Amino acid sequence: MNDIKPGRIEPYAHAAAGWGALKQVAINLVREKVSGGNYRSLLAQNQPDGFDCPGCAWPDRVHTSTFEFCENGVKAVAAEATSKRVPPEFFARHPVGALLQQSDYELEQHGRLTDPLVYDPASDKYLPISWDGAFDLIARHLKALPDPNQAAFYTSGRTGNEAAFLFQLFVRMYGTNNFPDCSNMCHEPTSRGLPGTVGTGKGTVTLDDFEHADTLLIFGQNPATNHPRMLGELRDCAKRGATIVSINPLRERGLERFTSPSHPIEMLTNSSTAIGSLFIQPRLGGDFALIKAVAKGLLELDDAARAAGQQRLLDVDFIAEHTSGFEAFADDLRQQDWQQLIDESGVPREQIDRLTHIYAHGQRVIATWGMGLTQHKGAVATIQMLSNLMMMRGNIGRQGAGLCPVRGHSNVQGDRTMGIEEKPTAAFLDRLGQVFGFTPPRAHGYDVVATIQAMLDGKVKVFFGMGGNFAMATPDTPLTFAALRACELTVHVATKLNRSHLVHGKAALLLPTLGRTEIDLQHGVAQGVTVEDSMSMVHLSYGGNPPASPNLLSETAIVARMAHATLGSAQVDWNWYAADYARIRDAVAKVFDDFFDFNARVAKPGGFHLKVASRAREWRTPSGRAQFLVRAVDTDTPIHRARAIHGERLMTLMTARSHDQYNTTIYGMDDRYRGVYGMRRVVFINRADMEMLGLQTGGWVDMVSVWDDGVERRADGFLLVEYDIPRGCLGAYFPETNALVPLHSTADGAGTPTSKSIPVLLYPVNAPVSAPAGA
Ligand SMILES: Nc1nc2c(c(=O)[nH]1)N[C@H]1C(S)=C(S)[C@@H](COP(=O)(O)OP(=O)(O)OC[C@H]3O[C@@H](n4cnc5c(=O)[nH]c(N)nc54)[C@H](O)[C@@H]3O)O[C@H]1N2
Ligand SMILES: Nc1nc2c(c(=O)[nH]1)N[C@H]1C(S)=C(S)[C@@H](COP(=O)(O)OP(=O)(O)OC[C@H]3O[C@@H](n4cnc5c(=O)[nH]c(N)nc54)[C@H](O)[C@@H]3O)O[C@H]1N2
Ligand SMILES: [Mo]
Numbered sequence: 001m002n003d004i005k006p007g008r009i010e011p012y013a014h015a016a017a018g019w020g021a022l023k024q025v026a027i028n029l030v031r032e033k034v035s036g037g038n039y040r041s042l043l044a045q046n047q048p049d050g051f052d053c054p055g056c057a058w059p060d061r062v063h064t065s066t067f068e069f070c071e072n073g074v075k076a077v078a079a080e081a082t083s084k085r086v087p088p089e090f091f092a093r094h095p096v097g098a099l100l101q102q103s104d105y106e107l108e109q110h111g112r113l114t115d116p117l118v119y120d121p122a123s124d125k126y127l128p129i130s131w132d133g134a135f136d137l138i139a140r141h142l143k144a145l146p147d148p149n150q151a152a153f154y155t156s157g158r159t160g161n162e163a164a165f166l167f168q169l170f171v172r173m174y175g176t177n178n179f180p181d182c183s184n185m186c187h188e189p190t191s192r193g194l195p196g197t198v199g200t201g202k203g204t205v206t207l208d209d210f211e212h213a214d215t216l217l218i219f220g221q222n223p224a225t226n227h228p229r230m231l232g233e234l235r236d237c238a239k240r241g242a243t244i245v246s247i248n249p250l251r252e253r254g255l256e257r258f259t260s261p262s263h264p265i266e267m268l269t270n271s272s273t274a275i276g277s278l279f280i281q282p283r284l285g286g287d288f289a290l291i292k293a294v295a296k297g298l299l300e301l302d303d304a305a306r307a308a309g310q311q312r313l314l315d316v317d318f319i320a321e322h323t324s325g326f327e328a329f330a331d332d333l334r335q336q337d338w339q340q341l342i343d344e345s346g347v348p349r350e351q352i353d354r355l356t357h358i359y360a361h362g363q364r365v366i367a368t369w370g371m372g373l374t375q376h377k378g379a380v381a382t383i384q385m386l387s388n389l390m391m392m393r394g395n396i397g398r399q400g401a402g403l404c405p406v407r408g409h410s411n412v413q414g415d416r417t418m419g420i421e422e423k424p425t426a427a428f429l430d431r432l433g434q435v436f437g438f439t440p441p442r443a444h445g446y447d448v449v450a451t452i453q454a455m456l457d458g459k460v461k462v463f464f465g466m467g468g469n470f471a472m473a474t475p476d477t478p479l480t481f482a483a484l485r486a487c488e489l490t491v492h493v494a495t496k497l498n499r500s501h502l503v504h505g506k507a508a509l510l511l512p513t514l515g516r517t518e519i520d521l522q523h524g525v526a527q528g529v530t531v532e533d534s535m536s537m538v539h540l541s542y543g544g545n546p547p548a549s550p551n552l553l554s555e556t557a558i559v560a561r562m563a564h565a566t567l568g569s570a571q572v573d574w575n576w577y578a579a580d581y582a583r584i585r586d587a588v589a590k591v592f593d594d595f596f597d598f599n600a601r602v603a604k605p606g607g608f609h610l611k612v613a614s615r616a617r618e619w620r621t622p623s624g625r626a627q628f629l630v631r632a633v634d635t636d637t638p639i640h641r642a643r644a645i646h647g648e649r650l651m652t653l654m655t656a657r658s659h660d661q662y663n664t665t666i667y668g669m670d671d672r673y674r675g676v677y678g679m680r681r682v683v684f685i686n687r688a689d690m691e692m693l694g695l696q697t698g699g700w701v702d703m704v705s706v707w708d709d710g711v712e713r714r715a716d717g718f719l720l721v722e723y724d725i726p727r728g729c730l731g732a733y734f735p736e737t738n739a740l741v742p743l744h745s746t747a748d749g750a751g752t753p754t755s756k757s758i759p760v761l762l763y764p765v766n767a768p769v770s771a772p773a774g775a
């Protein structure tokens with residue numbers, strides 16, 4: 001592509017956001033050839049009567065009228081509002097085999113899909129098909145399966161609540177709970193971990209709490225890239241004098257200095273706000289030991305305070321009134337060896353003590369976390385240890401304090417709330433069955449990893465993807481490709497072309513859909529969809545742009561027509577629901593008590609806050625109390641085992657996002673804040689490790705995973721970049737590195753692929769011939 005320049009590495013010397021971000025916005029609008037009319041859509045982003053930004057799940061300050069500027073939100077919107085199209089003629093010219101040769105970047109750059117397509121094996125091409133023809137094909141396949149559990153239904157987190165609700169209803173009436181979703185690869189350890197401690201798998205704070213917090217602990221997150229609007233909040237906290245600690249193997253730029261594009265003075269004077277007060281750089285996966293160390297340190301400080309007759313550092317009233325299990329937890333902390341915590345966290349004792357001091361003296365503490373905590377073997381235990389720590393000082397369920405998982409996809413939390421869940425509770429199934437008069441399947445279904453294995457084993461034969469890019473987002477790429485190719489039928493509902501559409505089953509459909517920025521007309525009436533952000537605010541979103549093609553259907557309409565074709569409409573009149581989304585919301589209100597008066601409440605500007613019981617100090621645990629959990633340091637991880645064999649040559653690799661990507665969608669080749677330009681095949685490494693391995697900056701390596709099943713997993717041709725990263729740790733971008741993640745390397749108790757702790761060895765190579773142009 002002509003906008004790929006030769007690669008270069010050049011440390012970024014400026015604050016995050018600011019003019020650099022504004023320039024990128026202009027570049028993206030031009031690159032996507034966004035038409036004049038669609039420019040206006042940018043102004044409607046996150047406004048009361050506009051659309052919810054399809055970028056991330058960070059909430060909006062709806063009451064302010066200022067345009068909350070966000071470079072990466074603009075990229076997401078521009079990508080959808082692009083004037084480029086991929087009509088059927090494109091597919092007539094390009095067989096699937098040829099498209100497979102293109103990079104992920106090129107595939108998405110072709111633009112928006114315009115018409116439903118069916119794969120023709122004779123010509124190896126996608127050909128046009130009518131919508132009715134497409135739904136008949138799906139229905140025929142689904143009806144032919146001897147067991148509904150031979151189909152799996154994937155959801156990516158952009159799908160609105162209405163489509164998600166109808167989707168799960170259809171799939172359960174069809175007869176399965178096979179709901180793999182992007183959440184399985186993302187915040188699943190949060191959703192599985194928090195119920196064990198505080199009873200509810202969601203965050204306990206709202207944006208208002210950020211105005212009152214005096215201490216913020218940011219674990220494993222890169223907000224400058226992934227949640228840029230969060231930086232505005234952190235800026236205000238920093239200006240107020242709050243202490244902000246970043247716990248991250250990398251010192252991410254946006255957590256150091258930030259120039260707010262929403263504040264003209266800061267922009268005009270080229271000034272910036274320092275964000276972070278303290279940077280702690282644990283080794284990859286070291287957070288559990290670090291958090292446990294802080295808990296132990298806090299307990300020791302409290303013991304000393306009590307002995308000296310000084311004010312206690314534990315919130316003894318909260319512990320007595322609201323929790324159970326504290327004594328066992330404290331005993332375990334007292335017996336815990338200090339040196340083990342220091343060794344496993346990779347954080348020196350002085351820094352642990354500093355963090356402990358900050359935490360012990362913070363009056364209102366918020367802990368936030370992202371993928372740096374969730375994509376590890378011990379992720380569930382880590383999140384539970386973080387809840388333990390927060391409970392020790394009663395930092396849950398009071399103003400300015402709380403747990404704040406920062407979700408990814410803009411409606412990933414809402415989709416789960418609507419029942420996109422492979423392990424549904426009996427209570428939910430009872431209610432769903434009662435409201436719609438059927439017997440929902442009880443057996444738990446497959447998550448992402450189990451779906452891939454089931455496809456490989458011939459147990460899942462039909463794969464339906466509601467958005468996303470299953471082939472590239474999932475681990476063990478060659479294995480996943482083989483799994484998809486073994487299917488009888490693969491179906492993808494998508495806005496843009498991606499590799500999942502090309503790695504298809506024997507029969508395949510590609511169904512184009514409306515994006516959230518587009519007007520969704522049903523019987524001439526514009527429909528809004530609802531979404532739930534990371535802080536449980538539910539609000540309406542109305543697209544304003546004309547659809548990319550007259551032949552697009554909304555996701556809701558696609559579900560309804562597929563359901564009608566498969567199950568008929570005797571029991572549920574699917575198309576009646578899809579004709580007016582308010583009818584679906586009424587049904588949602590019947591199934592979920594917390595959605596009472598749904599239509600009325602969501603009509604108010606800004607919507608409403610969905611009740612989170614733990615925020616109200618209502619603990620939905622078996623004991624009815626918040627539960628302290630004893631958790632031991634895990635010294636038998638794949639990393640420990642591989643290091644026992646390979647010694648210090650064994651490296652731990654994390655795979656994260658560059659600044660110019662949205663998950664598997666590559667917008668460009670730069671990672672500005674980390675100083676990488678024009679390339680993606682780079683690996684960040686500590687200088688001492690390079691010396692130890694006899695490697696040099698500018699050298700090239702292949703990476704090979706260390707796993708115990710005899711399968712060779714490799715990713716070849718990465719440029720070494722010296723970086724401030726702990727010894728023994730590496731960083732690279734996904735999806736290029738997904739081939740290295742073993743399918744069965746997952747988080748205990750959550751099944752999330754361990755994409756941030758992959759044991760690898762490096763092998764030097766000559767510069768690859770095609771270097772360095774991208775994916
Ligand atoms: N522009 C843009 N926005 C996005 C996305 C995108 O791709 N592009 N993706 C969306 C989605 S789905 C999600 S889930 C979120 C993801 O947002 P993040 O959670 O920020 O995700 P990552 O880029 O994977 O980076 C995680 C951070 O964790 C750090 N880290 C890695 N391993 C560890 C560890 O062991 N311990 C600690 N403490 N830190 C660690 C990395 O250095 C990095 O700073 O963003 C959402 N928003
Ligand atoms: N190694 C590694 N792997 C990871 C991660 C990691 O950090 N490291 N992160 C994981 C995480 S956190 C996540 S959430 C997953 C993401 O996994 P997915 O959600 O499956 O992937 P995306 O890249 O977000 O999906 C992009 C595609 O969605 C389609 N799309 C965009 N908008 C819409 C829409 O409105 N409707 C429909 N129907 N389709 C749409 C477009 O066709 C686009 O190509 O990846 C995971 N994979
Ligand atoms: Mo995510």
